[in-house]
Amino acid sequence: MKVYEALARAFQAEGVTDVFGLMGNANMYWWYAMDQAGVNVHPTRHEGTALSMAEGWARATGQVGCCTVTQGPGVTQLGSALTVASRARIPLVVYGGDSVMGALNGLQYIDQRRFVEATETAFVPLFKAEQVNEVVREAFFIARSQSRPVFLNVPRDLQEADYDESLPEYEPSIAMHPEPQKTLPNPDRLRDAARLLAGSKKPVVVVGRGVDADAEGGVKSLAERVGALIATTLPMKGWGNDSPYYVGVAGGFSNRTAVDLFAEADCVLGVGASLNRHTLQDGNLFEHARYVQIDLRPTLIMGNHRAADVYLQGDSLLTVDALNELLEAEGVASRTGFRTPEVKALLKESDPDPREFELEPDTVDPRLAAALVDKALPAEVGTVLGNGHTSGIATINMTKRRDLQWYISAFGCIGQSLPTAIGGAAASPHPVAVIDGDASVLMHINELETAARMGLKLLVVTLNDQAWGAEYQKFSPKNMDTRTAVIPTPDLGAVARAFGCRGALITELEQIEPAVDEFLRGDGPMLLDIRVSKTVASVPYRRVRFGEHI
Incomplete structure (x- = not known):
């Protein structure tokens, strides 16, 4: 038995059934061993999105999520996603390949400990073959007990070393460290x-x-x-x-x-x-x-x-x-x-936002669009909301209570909601909808191909103002030229169809409910490109940026 096989066996003993990742030469053999054992290994198009999908899977199941990346650039691609998961206190274990031990001048070498710990993630290294059981157990124990991501660092050459099969069988962390007891205050x-x-x-x-x-x-x-x-x-x-x-x-x-x-x-x-x-x-x-x-x-x-x-x-x-x-x-x-x-x-x-705005041609009021999407989606459909200006619109105008309802705002960065929703949809028995802005969705729109390949019942609602909405609203009260923050987009519904999903371009409120119904009736993912007016500023932005008493 090789070390990578022993590591795969230990992950399975911890109950890992799904892994999200990108294959490279420092994790390919472990990937192969997990796949051969019947674990669902989901290939993604970016390392950071793999981590976010594992986060969504962990949120939906209540279990430790699992992601895998290769050495060097595979690790550095995780920066934002790891920090988001750390700040959100999500239990994850990342199987991370590393460069050959001692190869400090290698093309893809980087001090992975320094990089990972900078994202507030725990770092657990494997130095010797006989430590396999110990380090895997430690990684999963930290993830569960501290509710945080853990990076298990395994050098490429050590993975291919021989493993002594006479060593004791793996005993999972959950068996050795039972759940903490409930406590009552003084x-x-x-x-x-x-x-x-x-x-x-x-x-x-x-x-x-x-x-x-x-x-x-x-x-x-x-x-x-x-x-x-x-x-x-x-x-x-x-x-x-x-x-x-x-x-x-x-x-x-x-x-x-x-x-x-x-x-x-x-x-x-x-x-x-x-x-x-x-x-x-x-x-x-x-x-x-x-x-x-x-x-x-x-x-x-x-x-x-x-x-x-x-x-x-x-x-x-x-x-x-x-x-x-x-x-x-x-x-x-x-x-x-x-x-x-x-x-x-x-x-x-109470009316959350009674003010009227003059809308741009061929656009709708994003507040009404969010409310209509909320009304059209049954309560069992989960929702994932992103960060940025759109979050203030959607959060205030979507009021239906749902069992799966996430706000991906822990680090204040955009681009995380779509891959997190994909991971949630992979684990949820019900459809999942992500509501976000165009800049955020476009950041990882390539993962629509992953959602289509997985056959997920995922609705992507893009409140598309064709701008960096937060910055646009910050320029406006200072009488600065908002053109700097405007960035046109193609028909994102057509982009979605090119990735194997369903898609629609929406410029009228009356189109929203039929489009949501089409999603619910059909199979696989769908994207709604809802063109919304940049003139409508969210309540939080109008309070902070415009000084409105609302």
Whole structure:
């Protein structure tokens, strides 16, 4: 047995069923061994997109995603995608080939450790054949326990060395390191938190990505008990929107009604939410509130540069249940708080963006386009939203709650949503739709061929303003020539058809619903090139760039 075969066997023992990657001379034999063992090895057209597809697969399955690249330039192509996955805390293992040991003057040599660690990714090297089991187990343990990407670095010549088959069988990390136990915070701090909540007049519960999946009932019960509004961080948008007191995202994507209500809050309970600068708008939201924060991590400094008044380090499910019990014992049953008929009417009638704009010829209002796409897509269809100016349009105007609903914004770069959605679609039993701008989609539009080859039920909705939208909107309030940020595009529907997908060019709102229906009825991927007007600026940009009070 060769080392690459032993490595492949160890990955299979860890439960790896799907790998995304690009083949090169430093990973080809491992690739071959994985393929021969029946693992689904998905060839992509770029190393960075392979990593993003593995991220999407991990998000959709809850398992460790897997990607493979070759040495040198194969590794450097991962830069942005690795940083995004690191910032988003996605568990991944990258099988990375490296140059021959000692070949420091090789054509493709680079210090891969220095490059990988610069992306905030863990680096686990293999130096000897007998270390195979140890390093693979370490890589998967770090990925699972720390929820982060790990780069397993394997020199090309070592992969082809002989492996001693008398060494012990591989024992997976999940068997040697069981899942961490659930924890309950200090009882004194729980009582302090209960007293603070019981004494509040207008509390708000902010739910973040760290909330336990089974805690929803308890969180809603606690919110009702203290009379709280329910808000979320951006990644959890839509959580709790079946409540008439759901106010949407807390932060830059809040509507005017929510911002005004937040100004009245005297207490904020963060459940699995870091309450970072985006959620608290650098301290400009909830200015008069005291804070209770529930999180598994050690004490955090929030986005207003403060620590919470009461920090509860513990599991969200157990902690929320304990707070409910303490409040019930104190006779706190169903406070009014924010839960009044007046507040309910405000939230029901709230218009996220009432302003009208004069549109360019043969374009549509992107706000209405996003809302129509949201309405036409059934709730079981997952959505993936990218970064940039388009995200502010789509996030505020798409309100339907979906089980798969991702915002790829962890590093603030464009181009990541399409490949991440492809990985999600490869693992999801339901169709997936990605909604993004033209500059972002065009960055990796070649992966439409990958989606077509895989036969994925993927809808790519391009809100195409034929510009770098964010920069266009930044030039405009400074009375600068916006022409610099304008960049025409071809018919992207035709481009999609050339890659083996379905595609349509849309210039009227009435075309959107039939096009979505066509996607749902048919097979394989489809792209909608929706031409939208550059005159429409998103709510977040108009607040920050134009100073509008909206």
